[in-house]
Amino acid sequence: MSGICGIIHLDGRPVDRVQLEQMARRAAYRGPSSVEFHLDGPVGLASLSLDVTPDGTGACHLAREDRHGLLFLADARLDNRDECAAASAQSVGKGATDVELMLGTLAQAGEEGPSRLLGDFAYALWDGRHRRLHLARDAMGLRPLYFRLEENRILFASEIQQILAVPGVPRRLNERAVAWHLCCMQTPPGEVFYSGIDEVRPAEEVVIDASAVKRSRIFWQPDPESRIRYRDERDYAAHLREILTTSVRARMRARDPVGISLSGGVDSTCVASLAGWLRQQGEDLPSMRAYSWVFPEAFAECDESETIYRIADHFRMPVTEIPAEQTSPLVDDHLNRPHEDDPFFSMFQPFMERSLTAAARDGVSTMFYGFRGDVICGGSVDDVPGILLGGHFGEVRRNLARLARIQSLGRQEAVTRYLLRPMILDLLKGHHPATWLDSLRGEKDSEASLKRLQASPSRHAERHVTLGFLDRKGLPAVEPHYLASRAWPRQAARDRYIHIASPLVVRGVGYAERMTARHGVGLADPWSDRRVADFILACPQHLVGTVLEPKRIARRAMVGIMPDEAIRSIGKVSPEGLYVDALRGRAHDKVLDLLTNSRCADLGCIDEPALKARFERFVGGKEPIFDLWPTLSLELWLRRYWA
Template sequence: MSGICGIIRLDGVPVGRAELEAMTSRAAYRGFDGIEYHCHGPVGIACLSLDTTPDGAGACRPVIERHQGVIFAADARLDNRDACVAVSPFPHSMSATDAELMLDMLLHAGEQGPARLLGDFAYALWDPARLELRLARDSMGMRTLYYRIETGRVLFATEVRQILALKDVPRRLNVQAVGWHLCGMQTPPGQVFYEGIEELKPAEEVTIDRAGRKRSRCYWAPDPERRLRYPDERAYAEHMRELLTEAVRCRMRARDPVGVSLSGGVDSTCVASMAGWLRGQGEAVPAMRAYSWIFSELPECDERENIYRIADHFGIPVHEVPAEETYPLVEDALNQPHEDDPFFSMFLPFMEKSLSAAAADRVSVMFYGFRGDVMCGGNVNDVPGMLLAGHFRESCRELSALSQVFSLSWPSTLSRYLVRPVLADTLRGGAFVSGWRALRRDGPSGSEKSDAGAHLLPRGPMRRAAEHVSSAFLHQVGLPPVEPVRVAARVWPHSAPRNRYIHIFSPLVTRGVTYAERVAAQHGVGLADPWSDRRIAEFILACPQYCVDTASEGKRLARRAMVGIMPAEAIRAVGKVSPEPLYLGALRDKAYHKVLDLMTQSRCAELGFVDEAMLRERFERFERFVRGDVPSFDLWPTLSLEIWLRRFW
């Protein structure tokens, strides 16, 4: 939403305001409520304020601590203001901005300070006594912060393009980041597409001293040993409801009205229902407006019936966005990536249309349900957990449902969902498991695919690359054999929560959220995702996973948590419909010639990233697209990268 940037001259040279103005000009849309500068000798910091709060608590401006001379800047929404007020030494703390309260906590709690902050934030703290710069990013990666360490100078900013605004910063493509992008767009946090610029990872704090030396630490991580064991499954639903209520309430600290990107699926209907219920309970929360995709030409994608069940029940007006106006790649103005990186959704036109309408309605914050799928869905199965809990009949029903859903024989079902997870947990760390992992081929959800030639397939990130991506290029850039998120997940002792961790902290999801925040900010609108609340992540990871999601009852925990909040008929009917036919329609018809143009004399081929002839041949197998034999998503990483390269390189 807001933005920060700064220059710290470690060589003592004064920072000129003109340099900061060059940086702020590249993200001026983040300064709708004003831009403030602080230049004092070798320190220059600028804050671009896009404050969505009704009382000014979300204002972004430099904070100077008078006693120690600490200078602080934060792009933030603080959820635990009361905890920060309790440690603040100042009598005005109740009326302080979120940034001021954050600084109080950081100075009071020392190294524990960042972990005690709840909310979405990125901050910079300059300590003149120690001549140290501290940079940090929130636990779930909802806000971004980039930095560049040079001889005698450190640069930092909310967006990469702000750092690139300085004329003496070189523009060199980081080909390893390109390799990650072409492997299923699973570019890990910390990977930047410009050499020499670094990104704070979620829950990372970086300290840079007077010599330009960097120290990095992870200040928070969910506890892999924490387990919740309630006597009744209803208790998990009640706990989930309490957490989602608080997550929505915290994000409703906004000017009236707020918006919600409302579909007929579980994630957004839970958010809209909770907001409507809070308002019905008399809480002082803003009114909500819904912005929904309406499919007239593709009725199989239309979710109007359940959208209006929710909207009518809670009195939420709906702005309909016709899908026919949002075909991918058709209208250039609606299909543009950001300069920072090539990641953008094939369904960006809907987001652009809905945010444009929301801005016209003076919406302050748009609510999404981005992490709902990975928190409460995602096909994380826990048959062993069911059996250990004594739910024998339910485990049999679950195995039967898995057999039907994935068209597996009973032996294959038992092997995949019972025998292998038990062996992996029992023999974890042994030679058997190491050898088995070397041969397995993981799908996007962490499930295994049986393949007689599995030993011939690429391993690690490269297995996600489409056949037209150059294997020589991928080997050249040196992608690791195991994705960082999977390495981090190894500390989890059981396969089901381990897979849930991989889902929640998926690089694809994290990058998707940060890209959406940039798009919203460009429309002067804040972004909120209650499903990305750290407290919900901690709870979900501690739950028995069979309570969270099953094949026989998708997003089981979320549905049960909404009993008494969402209309019963809507709970029974919720179920996300894929808008993929819109994308396929663009490939086959609406944007056919444009796609061919992107594959002709392509920058991707010129730079050695893809085989252009193979790419075109793959695209032109339309009859196979119709039958679904060719995964259509395989083309999108290349198309999005090509558009980005043509525009910015």
């Protein structure tokens, strides 16, 4: 939520302070606590501090280590401060900042340094002795970092718009990123919408030397061979509770009060309950305020007030209600503006805008969300073989029956798809012998089957997206996170990894980080903790959740913390009705305007007449809802920043 930026001239020319100030000014909201500049000949660095801690230890500032000639900037929250202090080669006091502790760890541990840092961070380390720049991001990608490498110059910043502010940086659209966006917004980390600018990916360290040669490496990834096995199922829930409690506590190192975007779903209620429970145990933590969506009778099926107040009342948490009628998608222009960096934004951005505005007015330092809870322990990961191997035969029958009903399958088809095929693939360690597996599925077209297994990005695209455009932009045959999932030897664990590594989720968390920073508020998501991801991936997946008991492990982890009636009632309700109502009513004319003479059509990426006709059929009730949002969000962004 703080910001960093810098200019390194590799040819020895001095950095122009005005240019560095221009970079800082483009993201000035990241520096309400302080802005600091350092210029030393060809090196110019700037820190913009949004410090949410009560003692100043979270300040973003320049740190230096003179013995090795190191200069260091970090936008960070460090969770393992004691470990880093003990391992640091520098002499650090009790009140050392996260930045100072990180620098000490990196100076002492060398290449192992980045992997020893737990928390959310993005940093830049200039090694003056060897004239090398090190850039890195945290494992889950909570803090952003971009760079541009030229023949004699390196630019880096927390936001792309800061790099664009530097004279001489060309502004060219990367149409490959556009193609990814139109494939259900599955734009992978590292793919930037501006040609010539790169993104440091989650858990990546990029090193650039004085000859402008770049190398990179991934310093952390979950272990596909890791297994956690307990005799008693309750131990898995206890283990998750312990890790999640540690994660919540670390993010509560903030000024009083903190806020939470509280819905009736499992993810945010777990976070709120753990925070409230820790305070009940006497821990000296900030109070929490809830900001919640409330719906009128017309959208009664979306309203989760009953569950929200069960949690809030139990933990004596004040609730600020955000009326749904004030948050209709696309209606108010000032609430529906994309950021210059990226066309990704939520159709429900008006709710986020109004809740963050209210939180900032209340003096909230940090807003908690449950973003990654859905992919960590939810989603469509079905581990029927795991249930069978656990000896729960009745549960196998019940799960297969439910899956058959949901997917409209016959009994034999359900057994083949959810039991036999995964067991065979597990025996084969994930390899796909397409020819004879097709016969198990009853499929004769092995080519079509193989294409489905390959997980091509274009399968996400709606039919109004021009396939020729997608083909010309060189999207890969297989999405990167699907390729990476093949390292997992069991089907269920592969599916869980695909969920956790979802580019859509990574992009969404990055979007929320920009939103909160713009309101002068920090962001915290306890589910976005690499320790939580490691644990869940190592668990038997049928204990994480099943079609009969969604998010089973999270619910059971809350026993004794969350009120029993709340555990029984929690479950997220989709607010899609609000979006559909806006498309057919208050935002109808706006949508038609966006679909007429569109910039997307000018780029050749959509069939405008076909899309308009389909939209009108949907409005008239002759066509079901379809995924229009990638096109609408892209069109809004193109019109605003590429007119």
